[in-house]
Amino acid sequence: MDKIMTLTKKMIGYALEHPEGSPSQILIIDVETASRILTPARAELLKAITEKKPKTVGELVKEVERPEESVSRDLRVLQNYGFISFDKSGRQKTPKVDKEVITMAMTT
DSSP: OHHHHHHHHHHHHHHHHOGGGSOSOEEEEEHHHHHHHOOHHHHHHHHHHHHHOOSSHHHHHHHHTOOHHHHHHHHHHHHHTTSEEEEEETTEEEEEEOOSEEEEEOOO
């Protein structure tokens, strides 16, 4: 946990000294948590949301060519851990990646 605190302090220090070059939203997770959350399928969803910017979950389903049920389940996991959120307009939900930087603390 000491390494996480040191890394966090360094990142905050850098952001304070260089606000113009610092990301506005950072998520720091440990390796064990990352390996459970960021499966290849979920990483693919994050990449597709970031690069393709789908307007709906249905568009994302078509983009990644996976069943809607599994995409929805993975999106819930990513949302629960703070990786994504949804903009809602009526019944339409637009997924968006909330974090500009995801940092993994390499603990032993």
